[in-house]
Every structure is written in structure tokens, then in C-alpha cells.
Amino acid sequence: MKNKTDRIKFIRQVCLENNVSSQEELLSILKENGFNLTQATLSRDLKRLKISKTLTPQGLYRYVVPLSTFPASHSSEVKKIGVNSLEFSGHLAVIKTKSGYAGGIASEIDSSSTSAILGTVAGDDTIIIVPREGFSREEITKSLTKILEESEH
Amino acid sequence: MKNKTDRIKFIRQVCLENNVSSQEELLSILKENGFNLTQATLSRDLKRLKISKTLTPQGLYRYVVPLSTFPASHSSEVKKIGVNSLEFSGHLAVIKTKSGYAGGIASEIDSSSTSAILGTVAGDDTIIIVPREGFSREEITKSLTKILEESEH
DNA sequence: TTTCATAATGAATAAATATTCGGTTTTTCT
DNA sequence: AGAAAAACCGAATATTTATTCATTATGAAA
Numbered sequence: 256m257k258n259k260t261d262r263i264k265f266i267r268q269v270c271l272e273n274n275v276s277s278q279e280e281l282l283s284i285l286k287e288n289g290f291n292l293t294q295a296t297l298s299r300d301l302k303r304l305k306i307s308k309t310l311t312p313q314g315l316y317r318y319v320v321p322l323s324t325f326p327a328s329h330s331s332e333v334k335k336i337g338v339n340s341l342e343f344s345g346h347l348a349v350i351k352t353k354s355g356y357a358g359g360i361a362s363e364i365d366s367s368s369t370s371a372i373l374g375t376v377a378g379d380d381t382i383i384i385v386p387r388e389g390f391s392r393e394e395i396t397k398s399l400t401k402i403l404e405e406s407e408h
Numbered sequence: 409m410k411n412k413t414d415r416i417k418f419i420r421q422v423c424l425e426n427n428v429s430s431q432e433e434l435l436s437i438l439k440e441n442g443f444n445l446t447q448a449t450l451s452r453d454l455k456r457l458k459i460s461k462t463l464t465p466q467g468l469y470r471y472v473v474p475l476s477t478f479p480a481s482h483s484s485e486v487k488k489i490g491v492n493s494l495e496f497s498g499h500l501a502v503i504k505t506k507s508g509y510a511g512g513i514a515s516e517i518d519s520s521s522t523s524a525i526l527g528t529v530a531g532d533d534t535i536i537i538v539p540r541e542g543f544s545r546e547e548i549t550k551s552l553t554k555i556l557e558e559s560e561h
Numbered sequence: 562t563t564t565c566a567t568a569a570t571g572a573a574t575a576a577a578t579a580t581t582c583g584g585t586t587t588t589t590c591t
Numbered sequence: 592a593g594a595a596a597a598a599c600c601g602a603a604t605a606t607t608t609a610t611t612c613a614t615t616a617t618g619a620a621a
Contacts, residue, residue, distance in 0.1 A: 259598095277576090277577065278577070278578065279576095279577080292600080292601085293600075293602075294579095294601095295578095295579080295580080295600070295601060295602075295603090296599080296601075297578095298579055298580085299599090301578095302463060302467065305462075305467075306463075307460065307461060307462040307463050308578090309458075310455060310458040312458070314455065314458075321462075345498065346497060346498040347500075358532075361531060361532075362532055365531070365533055365534065373495055373502045374503075374504055374531070374535075374536065375531055375534055376529050376530060376534055376535075383529075385497050385502050385536060387495070387497055388496070388497050389464070389466045412568095412569075430606090430607065431607070431608065432606095432607080445570080447571095447607090448570075448571060448573090448609080449569080449570060449571075450608095451607095451608055451609055452569090452570090452610095454608095461608090469579095
């Protein structure tokens with residue numbers, strides 16, 4: 256019996272690589288691969304992954320993985336080298352960095368694809384961060400902290 | 409009694425402007441506006457429009473109109489290569505692109521001289537778009553869709 | 562106009578998906 | 592460790608959505 260993390264990853268993988276069109280179908284694939292669960296759990300997993308059924312241009316149904324989902328992890332409290340400050344203005348967040356660091360750090364943020372952050376643009380020592388609507392400053396801060404920690408090793 | 413074409417247009421409009429989360433809800437909006445139909449027909453209409461229920465980052469369900477089904481001046485259904493998504497946050501719009509494409513696409517937007525868009529800045533895979541005051545999200549979406557389609561040949 | 566084909570639609574139903582409920586396990590906090 | 596809280600999950604169920612079936616409208620061709 257495999258654990259939840261593996262299952263979630265596997266579901267994501269299957270939806271990326273195959274053309275799954277219903278939960279029943281996905282469920283049987285999962286069972287073939289040794290994951291034992293019910294449709295109820297699968298429905299919840301899909302919700303966690305924000306995977307939803309959409310229509311292809313051909314009019315077929317298909318589960319698609321949004322770009323912004325990622326496997327979560329835990330945090331301590333280290334701070335990224337090069338980052339000087341994080342401050343909010345209106346609904347934007349701004350990170351000030353050492354000169355020349357902005358681009359590199361911004362791309363780490365981009366590649367983390369946390370759902371809290373819609374996108375970033377960087378100058379030389381400044382990163383403008385556009386949060387997704389509905390996320391609080393606290394949530395944004397948490398996400399950023401986590402990202403900047405994780406990239407530290 | 410209004411006709412099918414009007415109804416379809418209206419459905420798209422409502423899904424763009426409101427946060428509809430079920431067919432029942434949409435149905436009652438339609439009825440309030442003089443459209444008389446059943447859930448069966450609505451389901452078919454949504455399928456025609458390729459509108460599907462997706463999950464917001466907050467975990468709420470919502471019907472969304474795909475970028476590619478907007479009525480364009482030239483109705484090529486082609487979506488701009490490199491563009492992954494368009495989303496709004498506050499009064500800004502953000503386009504996510506394939507890595508490295510943001511600059512090129514942003515300059516196409518800049519040179520389009522649409523009155524709806526004040527300016528853009530681009531990172532590596534993100535374009536932040538600053539709309540002109542007084543333009544709705546829908547108008548911005550339409551403008552962008554048109555620009556990205558037109559630049560396709 | 563009549564005929565034939567096609568599209569549109571609603572009622573009923575099937576199919577698919579989300580959630581509630583209760584029990585269990587896991588994590589967190591002291 | 593032990594209590595409290597939170598996460599997890601299946602069974603059953605509620606809800607939501609797609610489709611089938613039958614009927615009526617629409618339109619094109621003879």
C-alpha cells in the first residue's frame with residue numbers, strides 16, 4: 256500500500272501523459288499500478304491538484320493538469336542569499352536584491368510555480384511579483400520564504 | 409423568445425463577467441434574462457462553447473471561457489505560439505509564456521497600439537500588462553486575443 | 562407543396578463527480 | 592508519552608452534468 260504523496264504524484268503524471276476522460280478510467284489505471292483507493296478519494300485528489308475535466312477542440316473530455324500545481328514541502332527559516340527585502344504595495348509584492356541578483360532569483364520564483372504567484376518580472380535589483388487574486392500577503396510571504404529556502408541547497 | 413445565437417452569446421458573456429459555479433446557477437441567470445431553456449440544452453450549449461468547470465486557486469468551482477473561443481475579427485482558432493495563459497490580478501493582467509518568449513510577445517503587444525493597453529513589461533516567461541483605466545477585463549481579453557491571433561501569420 | 566434530412570429541444574434518465582458522515586490514522590503541541 | 596487537532600479515507604449519498612429518446616421545428620430539394 257503506497258502513500259498519499261506517491262499517489263498524488265502518480266495521478267498527476269498519468270493525467271499529463273495519457274488522455275484520461277473520466278475518474279473511473281483513471282481509477283482503474285491507478286489500481287493496475289497498485290494504488291488502492293475509491294472514487295471519493297480520487298475526486299479529492301484531483302481537487303487538490305486542481306486537475307479538472309475540460310473539452311478538447313475536438314469536443315472530447317479530458318482531465319488536464321494546470322501549470323501551477325506542485326508537490327508541497329515543509330519549511331524552516333533560512334533566508335536566500337542576495338535577497339535584501341520583501342515589501343508589499345497595493346496588491347503587488349516587491350523584492351529588493353543585491354545588484355544583479357534579481358533575474359536569477361526571479362527565475363527561481365517562476366520555476367517554483369507556486370499557485371500563490373501569478374508571475375514576476377525583474378530588473379537589476381528589483382523583482383515585481385504579481386500575486387494571484389485571493390491570496391493574502393501572509394500567504395504570499397510564506398510561499399516566497401519557502402521558495403527561497405528550498406533553492407538554498 | 410430569443411434565438412439560439414443570442415443565447416449562446418449571452419452565456420459566454422455571463423461566464424466571462426460572473427463567477428458561475430454550476431449549470432443550475434447559470435440557468436437561473438438565463439431565465440431572469442428571458443431565455444427559456446432547460447439544463448439539458450445548457451449543457452449542450454456549454455459544450456459548444458467549450459466552456460468547462462475548473463478549479464480556482466482557492467479551490468472553488470467556476471465555469472471558464474477558454475481563450476481560444478473568443479469571437480475574433482478573423483476567426484482563426486489559432487492560439488499564439490508560446491502563450492500559456494492569461495489571468496488577471498487586481499487591475500493588472502499577466503500572461504505566462506514559454507520560457508524566453510515573454511519579451512518577443514510583449515513587444516508585439518506594445519506595437520499593436522490598442523487603446524486598451526497602457527504598457528507592458530516582460531520577464532523571461534511572464535508579461536505584466538497594465539490596462540488603461542476604464543477598460544474592463546473582458547475588453548482587455550478581447551484585445552489581447554485579437555493581437556495574438558493577428559500576429560500569427 | 563410534399564418529402565426527406567437535419568437541427569433543436571425538453572423530459573427523463575444515466576453517468577459522472579462532489580460531499581457528508583463516521584471511523585481511523587497521523588501529526589502537533591505540551 | 593499523551594491529549595488535542597488535523598488529515599485521511601471509504602461507503603453511501605447528494606449533486607451535478609451528459610446523453611438518450613421522442614418530438615417538433617427548420618430548411619433544402621424535387
